[in-house]
Amino acid sequence: MIRLKTTEEIKLLRESGRLAAQALRFAGSLVRPGVSTLEIDDKVREFILDHGAYPSPLNYPGRPTDPRKPRIEQGCFPYSICTSRNEVVTHGIPSAKEFLGEGDIVNLDITVCLKGYHGDCSATYFVGEVSPEARHLVETTRKCLEAGIESAKEGAFLNDVGASIQDLAEAEGYSVVREYCGHGIGRKFHEEPQVLHHRDRQGPRLRKGMVFTIEPMINQGVWKTKLLDDGWTAVTADGKLSAQFEHTIAITDRGTEILTVCDD
Numbered sequence: 001m002i003r004l005k006t007t008e009e010i011k012l013l014r015e016s017g018r019l020a021a022q023a024l025r026f027a028g029s030l031v032r033p034g035v036s037t038l039e040i041d042d043k044v045r046e047f048i049l050d051h052g053a054y055p056s057p058l059n060y061p062g063r064p065t066d067p068r069k070p071r072i073e074q075g076c077f078p079y080s081i082c083t084s085r086n087e088v089v090t091h092g093i094p095s096a097k098e099f100l101g102e103g104d105i106v107n108l109d110i111t112v113c114l115k116g117y118h119g120d121c122s123a124t125y126f127v128g129e130v131s132p133e134a135r136h137l138v139e140t141t142r143k144c145l146e147a148g149i150e151s152a153k154e155g156a157f158l159n160d161v162g163a164s165i166q167d168l169a170e171a172e173g174y175s176v177v178r179e180y181c182g183h184g185i186g187r188k189f190h191e192e193p194q195v196l197h198h199r200d201r202q203g204p205r206l207r208k209g210m211v212f213t214i215e216p217m218i219n220q221g222v223w224k225t226k227l228l229d230d231g232w233t234a235v236t237a238d239g240k241l242s243a244q245f246e247h248t249i250a251i252t253d254r255g256t257e258i259l260t261v262c263d264d
């Protein structure tokens with residue numbers, strides 16, 4: 001069941017979306033050769049807590065106990081953001097031993113919970129100068145997200161989003177990850193519907209009050225992924241690069257609104 005949001009709820013989702021976007025911009029400002037992914041996690045967690053929210057990934061799918069000294073339960077995500085470098089497709093775990101290096105690409109995925117509502121966004125950053133191939137993959141992935149948002153009009157079918165993303169990615173010779181998808185979002189981090197980024201059955205029509213993420217993961221090589229032994233990190237099956245961008249959007253009276261934006 002897709003839970004439609006009221007105007008009041010969409011106001012709150014705008015607030016959490018704005019904070020997620022601010023936290024993402026802050027996270028991006030920390031990207032440089034030599035920084036560890038745990039250092040980025042640490043600073044972004046403090047940023048989110050300082051703004052009266054909590055980082056949704058911390059101890060997910062459980063709730064963070066004390067976010068500054070969390071007790072991580074078995075099988076739950078151990079940190080506050082996801083850091084997915086190079087061949088990591090999604091859900092990369094920050095580490096004190098993983099340093100960003102010149103030429104890397106890294107996706108930072110931020111989700112905050114503010115006043116009970118989640119906002120979720122991500123972007124892939126360049127570490128220093130990257131190869132033309134990496135740059136083209138990242139730029140195409142950003143265009144895939146834009147094409148997906150463009151297709152997400154009231155009255156369209158949900159899978160028009162995935163179809164437009166797949167068309168664009170494949171026209172550039174890339175593949176679309178199928179094992180992870182976008183999702184409804186609200187009082188819960190992950191709600192119905194699942195938002196596939198490839199062609200599939202048309203799905204429901206988009207209606208006012210729907211709020212969901214679009215977060216295409218686009219691979220240089222094959223779309224298949226492998227899960228590492230940590231139970232979270234998904235990598236490309238062939239070890240080639242993967243990029244991702246994510247926004248939370250809402251279908252409202254004002255049209256299709258991107259919630260995870262900040263202009264200040």
Ligand code: MF3
Nearest residue numbers: 057060077082091109111120
């Ligand atoms: N932020 C991711 C998403 O876009 C989900 C991360 S779940 C976590 O849906 F547990 F890995 F944090």
Ligand code: CO
Nearest residue numbers: 109120121246
């Ligand atoms: Co996310």
Ligand code: CO
Nearest residue numbers: 120213215246
């Ligand atoms: Co998401």
